[in-house]
Amino acid sequence: MQNTSPAKIHSTKPRRLTTPAALIEAGLAAPERLAEFEAVAERYAIGLTPALAGLVRPGDPADPIGRQFIPDGRELVRDPAETDDPIGDDANSPVKGLVHRYPDRVLIKLVAVCAVYCRFCFRRERIGPGSASLSDGEFAAALDYVRGNRAIWEVILTGGDPLTLSPRRIALATGAIARIDHVRTLRWHTRLPVADPDRVTAAMARALRADGRTVVVALHAN
Template identity: 55%
Template sequence: MTSHRKTLRTAAELAEHGLVRPQDAAALDAVAARYAVAVTPAIAALIDRSDPDDPIARQFLPDPAELDTADEERPDPIGDDAMSPVEGVVHRYPDRVLLKLVHVCPVYCRFCFRRAMVGPGGRPTLSPKKIAAALDYVRGHREIFEVILTGGDPLILAPDKLAAVVQALGAIAHVKVVRVHTRVPVAVPEAITAALVEALKIPGKATYVVLHANHPRELTENARDACGRLIDAGIPMLSQSVLLRGVNDDDKTLAELMRSFVAARIKPYYLHHGDLAPGTGHLRTTLAEGQALMRRLRGRVSGLAQPTYVLDLPGGAGKVPVGPTHAVPVGGCEPGGPAHWEIEDLQGRTHTYPPGPEDADPAPEEDWDGRESES
């Protein structure tokens, strides 16, 4: 195994650096021919080569299972194209739009819901003419309050090009918020330079950066420092993660991930259920598994560390919260709602609300202290 300072993009390069077995390279070439591969030095350094089930490797190294496409999977699982009035713009919700400036990323996630669109062989970066058309669309729709820069990864752009778009958006009176979705602070932390940070600032407007990370090991010292440069400049950060089998689908890892975000001054925002992207079934959990995890997370970490568990409905209908229900209506109806509710507490016990005179306060369980067990 040799150290490297370049992004690894082929099975042969991955094998050369000890990330995959040489005898698997031919099979992995078939995966790389269909879905882009890129592993930066920062990500490669996180992979435990001695662990065949390493959670970082599962996110970034190609797997022959990706060549198996289930019947329900689709190239555009959340319906971006159906909601695109002009190239690069997705207008799914009334008050906000996506602006996809680029379709390349510093790293390519093996579960990416836009995997059929991104990569060197994917859709092209928006030309200046098409960026102008996208900005004209935003100017012409006064209901647009927020513009979300996504892609691809918008922070892969040079600071001057990024600044030009950000400032153009900031000059639109009805646009009050620009949000940027990125993996760059984790994948290429050194790219978060003073020039890039400055490019994101808009006088009189709000810029938010949403970091995509799925495992606590991704929040290295370098990644936290990169995020700190943004936050210290007055740019608040949120997180988004994807619930992934073998990566973060257990209580301990998910709790540690959310606490790690909060400790880095990043507010947990979304935990996405895996989308129906082609060749990703081996990484998806079930909704029931996700709800059970969220139910347990509620009792283990503070509200500050709670993400919203969401499903992006296939076809473009949008995100829907799919977290567990802790309140169930019971009994007859009255104006304004049911007469009573059954409420489940953090210990799984059920309470009637409002309580009746016969409902005694439950005694605390002797072994309950709100912490996860060591098992």
């Protein structure tokens, strides 16, 4: 009988590294660190894109780029003074996903995922696969809050990394916020142009446009 199943296609495209085993297989850490990495991965997300993995010096535990993204067992050492919310998001969150710390601006955490996961992230307790991004209803509630506070002229989009959304979803968020008449500035905070530059496309640029509004993209880089 002739085999009519489709042939397997083996892609050589570099893949995003999301597990301890993948980091070691890529030569970015010694195999004897596997147990250490797995212990960290049980608590905190791991993610390293090909664009940044290619900049790490293999076999150098002191490499400055590698240290930003490759796990370290010391992440599990917790001082009694530490808190799961070190910047006080929860204390200034009148509705889910929105932080109103200053009178004239708010921060909306659209997503809970990133292209890369920084070992020093101050939101890492709430970020990563399985974490809850804003639902459509929760985003609508955040917009209602902004509409009801006319002193707010700037909306900051963050997460996670909000530019990990598709251009379609970015455009929907941009349009919804831009329709609030007293909002003058939209500010997107992201690492994506550095972490995964191939995802920064003309479609994404178009999705960020908001006629009559100032749009700022704040690039996080180390």
